[in-house]
Amino acid sequence: AQSVSQHNHHVILSEAASLELGCNYSYGGTVNLFWYVQYPGQHLQLLLKYFSGDPLVKGIKGFEAEFIKSKFSFNLRKPSVQWSDTAEYFCAVTVYGGATNKLIFGTGTLLAVQP
């Protein structure tokens, strides 16, 4: 069965620090990859997605992620975090060509940015 691992459960950073959140998935075939963010009291929102093409994808609010197929990874990065980036971040995959495109989520990483 497919699964997604997020290694960092809780990250605390100061403003302007760089961020990298790890995400690995297990599936031998083609996948679509996503990062969702959930700000306090709000619903899940898409940060960025990868379907094909350039493995470095840019999303909203200065986030980017790199798909490394050989490592089954899709790490999220931001060069300089802000207090407003405090949120929970979820990596998710769908199996390409799957019947319903259900999302398989990682456990999430809670990011706290200190001013």
Place this chain on the structure above:
Amino acid sequence: EPEVTQTPSHQVTQMGQEVILRCVPISNHLYFYWYRQILGQKVEFLVSFYNNEISEKSEIFDDQFSVERPDGSNFTLKIRSTKLEDSAMYFCASTPGTATYEQYFGPGTRLTVT
């Protein structure tokens, strides 16, 4: 910008009672989903729905669960006889298609079973 909406935001019920969680997907979307997140755990897929029928369901989605699209706008999740372990945040999502489309999530309904 169109949004997925869910009601109620918080539902408290006693064990054994039936609950219906309601969702209004984005109007031109065709695929609908329910996910849940037990406190401290990952978001888990429950069921997907297309063309008025279930297209996929997880092991969690047993006979106690059912989904329905009773009219052109609502998408409901019914839990027939709630258990304590059904306490979770339930998210509805919708998408216009499957291949290259993102899923748009509602704000969730927090279900507390006492």
